[in-house]
Amino acid sequence: xxxxxxxxxxxxxxxxxxxxxxxxxxxxxxxxxxxxxxxxxxxxxxxxxxxxxxxxxxxxxxxxxxxxxxxxxxxxxxxxxxxxxxxxxxxxxxxxxxxxxxxxxxxxxxxxxxxxxxxxxxxxxxxxxxxxxxxxxxxxxxxxxxxxxxxxxxxxxxxxxxxxxxxxxxxxxxxxxxxxxxxxxxxxxxxxxxxxxxxxxxxxxxxxxxxxxxxxxxxxxxxxxxxxxxxxxxxxxxxxxxxxxxxxxxxxxxxxxxxxxxxxxxxxxxxxxxxxxxxxxxxxxxxxxxxxxxxxxxxxxxxxxxxxxxxxxxxxxxxxxxxxxxxxxxxxxxxxxxxxxxxxxxxxxxxxxxxxxxxxxxxxxxxxxxxxxxxxxxxxxxxxxxxxxxxxxxxxxxxxxxxxxxxxxxxxxxxxxxxxxxxxxxxxxxxxxxxxxxxxxxxxxxxxxxxxxxxxxxxxxxxxxxxxxxxxxxxxxxxxxxxxxxxxxxxxxxxxxxxxxxxxxxxxxxxxxxxxxxxxxxxxxxxxxxxxxxxxxxxxxxxxxxxxxxxxxxxxxxxxxxxxxxxxxxxxxxxxxxxxxxxxxxxxxxxxxxxxxxxxxxxxxxxxxxxxxxxxxxxxxxxxxxxxxxxxxxxxxxxxxxxxxxxxxxxxxxxxxxxxxxxxxxxxxxxxxxxxxxxx
Numbered sequence: 001x002x003x004x005x006x007x008x009x010x011x012x013x014x015x016x017x018x019x020x021x022x023x024x025x026x027x028x029x030x031x032x033x034x035x036x037x038x039x040x041x042x043x044x045x046x047x048x049x050x051x052x053x054x055x056x057x058x059x060x061x062x063x064x065x066x067x068x069x070x071x072x073x074x075x076x077x078x079x080x081x082x083x084x085x086x087x088x089x090x091x092x093x094x095x096x097x098x099x100x101x102x103x104x105x106x107x108x109x110x111x112x113x114x115x116x117x118x119x120x121x122x123x124x125x126x127x128x129x130x131x132x133x134x135x136x137x138x139x140x141x142x143x144x145x146x147x148x149x150x151x152x153x154x155x156x157x158x159x160x161x162x163x164x165x166x167x168x169x170x171x172x173x174x175x176x177x178x179x180x181x182x183x184x185x186x187x188x189x190x191x192x193x194x195x196x197x198x199x200x201x202x203x204x205x206x207x208x209x210x211x212x213x214x215x216x217x218x219x220x221x222x223x224x225x226x227x228x229x230x231x232x233x234x235x236x237x238x239x240x241x242x243x244x245x246x247x248x249x250x251x252x253x254x255x256x257x258x259x260x261x262x263x264x265x266x267x268x269x270x271x272x273x274x275x276x277x278x279x280x281x282x283x284x285x286x287x288x289x290x291x292x293x294x295x296x297x298x299x300x301x302x303x304x305x306x307x308x309x310x311x312x313x314x315x316x317x318x319x320x321x322x323x324x325x326x327x328x329x330x331x332x333x334x335x336x337x338x339x340x341x342x343x344x345x346x347x348x349x350x351x352x353x354x355x356x357x358x359x360x361x362x363x364x365x366x367x368x369x370x371x372x373x374x375x376x377x378x379x380x381x382x383x384x385x386x387x388x389x390x391x392x393x394x395x396x397x398x399x400x401x402x403x404x405x406x407x408x409x410x411x412x413x414x415x416x417x418x419x420x421x422x423x424x425x426x427x428x429x430x431x432x433x434x435x436x437x438x439x440x441x442x443x444x445x446x447x448x449x450x451x452x453x454x455x456x457x458x459x460x461x462x463x464x465x466x467x468x469x470x471x472x473x474x475x476x477x478x479x480x481x482x483x484x485x486x487x488x489x490x491x492x493x494x495x496x497x498x499x500x501x502x503x504x505x506x507x508x509x510x511x512x513x514x515x516x517x518x519x520x521x522x523x524x525x526x527x528x529x530x531x532x533x534x535x536x537x538x539x540x541x542x543x544x545x546x547x548x549x550x551x552x553x554x555x556x557x558x559x560x561x562x563x564x565x566x567x568x569x570x571x572x573x574x575x576x577x578x579x580x581x582x583x584x585x586x587x588x589x590x591x592x593x594x595x596x597x598x599x600x601x602x603x604x605x606x607x608x609x610x611x612x613x614x615x616x617x618x619x620x621x622x623x624x625x626x627x628x629x630x631x632x633x634x635x636x637x638x639x640x641x642x643x644x645x646x647x648x649x650x651x652x653x654x655x656x657x658x659x660x661x662x663x664x665x666x667x668x669x670x671x672x673x674x675x676x677x678x679x680x
Contacts, residue, residue, distance in 0.1 A: 122148065177193055178194060178208065178211045194228075209232050210245075214250070218253075253284060280313050289317075312345060318330065322661060329555070347369075349365050351379045387668070412435055412450075429454070449478045449482050456487075480499045483495070484516050488520050491524070547613055551633050560613045562616075567616075569623075573620050584650075591609045596608050612640070618658065648673060651670055651672060
């Protein structure tokens with residue numbers, strides 16, 4: 001039976017009532033028992049059905065609860081119900097008169113539509129209102145479109161059907177539809193609607209352009225964005241704060257950071273959203289230094305209460321630069337200014353801590369999260385993986401399964417990476433085989449590349465090659481690159497050439513691939529082939545990004561490249577290097593000149609090795625940090641064997657924990673040993 005306090009449920013009985021008068025009786029009785037103010041729609045409908053005389057009393061009482069007769073009595077006259085009910089007219093007026101025949105206005109029904117909680121309910125109520133022939137004015141028609149297009153349960157298809165029935169839609173209706181299509185991830189349709197808006201001669205307003213610029217941002221449609229910017233300028237909306245923020249976001253998403261900055265600099269008034277838009281633009285382009293610089297400026301002008309999205313961008317910058325101190329400050333800002341952190345921000349914090357080398361803090365944040373999703377587990381598993389703690393990563397994966405969360409392909413990439421970094425070949429292959437059987441996940445090309453990497457790191461190069469040949473899909477450049485990297489580690493020239501040939505066919509314009517094969521040739525002393533690789537790179541105009549190392553001291557990140565003398569304190573750094581080398585001799589250190597992949601004499605090789613960027617960053621950190629404190633370094637290239645040995649000995653001599661993040665993983669050096677155990 002329908003609950004007495006549920007008008008939507010009462011309306012659901014309309015369909016049954018129309019087919020069966022007995023249902024109309026039941027509906028009217030329930031309505032009478034309720035304490036609700038019965039709407040015109042419901043009462044009119046009940047009274048307009050051919051109701052049997054046995055239910056006439058209910059209908060009479062129900063209509064009496066209306067504030068006016070207009071809808072009810074006109075409908076009843078049309079359906080000849082009044083022929084049976086002289087008493088009904090008498091109750092309204094001792095001298096009954098036939099009321100004016102006019103349908104009720106649709107706005108009286110609108111509150112009922114607003115109370116709908118699903119598209120199904122909305123359609124049912126709307127259909128009954130249309131059946132009763134109620135009129136809608138333009139204002140309420142626009143609101144009807146907005147409710148349907150912008151509600152979380154809405155339907156753009158249904159909103160379009162209503163919109164197309166409007167003879168002369170205005171700017172409000174067009175703005176609503178444009179916004180709805182952008183929300184529904186149909187940015188092209190939003191732009192087409194703007195064209196239609198212009199063709200119909202409907203004048204846009206300042207509410208039109210934020211959604212349009214967002215559509216351009218989704219599509220990276222710079223040309224259309226510039227045209228719309230021109231329209232904004234022409235119509236005089238360039239000073240509108242929300243439009244300006246949208247322009248910054250659009251240019252940033254389209255990769256035109258200079259234009260974003262230009263809009264930002266011209267703003268007479270800036271909001272937190274303005275700063276957030278430009279910070280996000282920098283983060284989107286990987287301009288981490290500029291992102292942190294702008295965040296500092298934002299604080300200096302008094303905007304300390306940044307939006308969550310801004311702080312996520314800042315955390316991402318700290319993550320990429322290895323700036324743990326700045327990341328901790330950002331965490332503190334979040335705790336001071338936010339009443340509670342959502343799962344996205346907390347996951348970003350976990351990612352920042354683990355990728356800045358503070359795994360224990362990352363674990364602490366993770367375990368204290370009140371709610372975790374798949375991404376949270378994926379970040380924690382991959383974080384443990386790059387720190388070489390494969391068994392713990394598998395334990396976290398087991399915890400996720402116990403929580404009832406279903407793993408996806410992204411989670412399995414993290415699991416297989418954890419096995420790869422820890423040398424857990426059997427465990428990795430076991431999970432790869434169980435993936436489809438237990439969780440119905442079809443192996444993707446990315447998952448196959450993880451298995452190739454797993455086998456390659458363990459020296460199973462032939463097995464990895466056989467897997468590539470038997471894959472159900474064509475291997476891509478990532479798969480061959482994994483094999484080529486393993487060939488360099490294990491110095492397998494023959495397999496390396498096979499991987500290189502296939503790789504160059506798929507992606508002939510990646511400089512690092514040529515350098516990788518060139519290094520394999522250099523390790524085999526095949527200098528002519530090394531020269532060919534370099535000539536090929538020069539012919540194609542390819543250059544490799546120079547290696548660099550980053551180290552944070554007193555919340556400032558310092559950058560070093562090999563043989564660097566550009567740093568303001570380079571003299572002190574080189575003096576410290578001499579002291580380090582002198583102490584290393586007593587530990588039996590001898591430079592591994594095989595790591596110098598140039599055809600030069602031994603003295604030149606030793607000189608080149610001694611000026612690697614990692615060693616310079618380490619010397620700078622030892623000068624400017626307290627005795628016993630941890631040194632954290634971030635590299636953009638894989639650590640060479642000589643730097644690995646060198647760093648381990650320095651950790652022992654200076655009694656320091658030294659954490660280095662290279663391109664592949666983290667290395668924790670303490671007392672002369674490394675956490676990687678040779679798997680890197």
